[in-house]
Amino acid sequence: MPVAVAYAVAGFSLALLVLASLKAEQAWASVRQGRQGPGGKRRIRKVPAAMGGPEQIGDSARLRFRVLLLDHDDTTVKGTEEVHYPAHVDSLRILRPDLVPVSLEEWFRRNHDPGVSAYLKLLFTSEQMVQEHEIWEKAMEQKMPAFYEGIAELLKEYRARGGRVAVVSHSPAHVIQRHYDAHPWAEYIRPDLVLGWDQDPAKRKPSPWPALHALQHFGVQPAEVLALDDLSPGVKMAKAAGITVVAAGWGHNVQPIQDYMRRECEQYFETVQDFADYLLTSRASAL
Structure with a gap:
């Protein structure tokens, strides 16, 4: 191979390597930047997912739990x-x-x-x-209650990875939907299913009906679902359906409630960040 051609090939290869390195650095910079919101506010820490664009994210098989049964009041909003x-x-x-x-x-x-x-x-x-x-x-x-800090970031990341969310609450479904619709990130965090207050007691917490309905709706098994709540009705519902339930401890600090939730739940989380670290851990890492 002539020397000039060899130098040209080497130079082209070097350029490709530099370009790949720059792209990788930009991707990781984007991840690091995602930890801060407008004005430098702290966001949920990212548990790195597969790199590559949004179309390659969302393999729920990577998640520890494919579906989240999410309480609304005092867990998601104040x-x-x-x-x-x-x-x-x-x-x-x-x-x-x-x-x-x-x-x-x-x-x-x-x-x-x-x-x-x-x-x-x-x-x-x-x-x-x-x-x-x-x-x-x-x-x-x-009135429009505020979302707890970090909840929107958590839901956005979880849904981007393929997770599905069902809200189970004693608030009316249309009110819950209005809260999400009013959020700036509505298109990213809006739940896939909302089961709110029902006039039939058999269809609201602590009855297992909402949880069983969600299992059927998403076509999943109890072991693939996680429930997050701050009070006993959600705990009783989840357990009756054979679903793992964890406690949201950031909405209030009432000792008898805290004692009950620590005793009856798989985990008790005092902050949204602690729960995010748990939920976003991959299935393989959790084993």
Whole structure:
């Protein structure tokens, strides 16, 4: 081979190597940049997935759990603090001015045990329950609770890897959908299935029906599903369906609830980041 040709081939090969190196550096820079949001805010740490564009991401076989059963209030959004508890205080002021509302912490306790419906029936007559429900619905229409920091990033990453999300909540389905639709990342984090408050008690937590319906909807086995909740109804639902359940501990810090969740759940997570590290760990790494 003539010397000039050899130098040309070598130079071309070197250029290809430099180009490949630059592309790899850009890809990893993108991953590193993804850990910060606008203004330098910290985002969910990425557990590196397969590199290559979005069309190559989404192999749910890499995930430890293919489906996430996700609670809404006090797990995903600050629902109780910003919407439901203030609505309860308004209900008592209007319908039962003779009663003093319990504290926010005690309200969490009553939602945990005996459950919100059972507790409200102790306070209101059947006629008042209708009015209480109207006050509650009005509050939900007027207020938009904030998502917990890191939740949107977690859901975006999980769904990008092929994970599917079913929201199971005591809030109405249309309200939950409105919360997601209002988020700037709605197209990336919107759940695949929403099972909200149902007038039939057999179709809402702690009944296993929502979980069993999700299994059928996604065509998966219980071992492929993870439930995340902050209160006992979600725990009871998941266990009755044979699904692993873990606790979201970042929404409140009420000792009896925390003790129960630590005892009954597979894991107890105090931060969204800790849960993200657990959920996004690949199946192979978890073995």
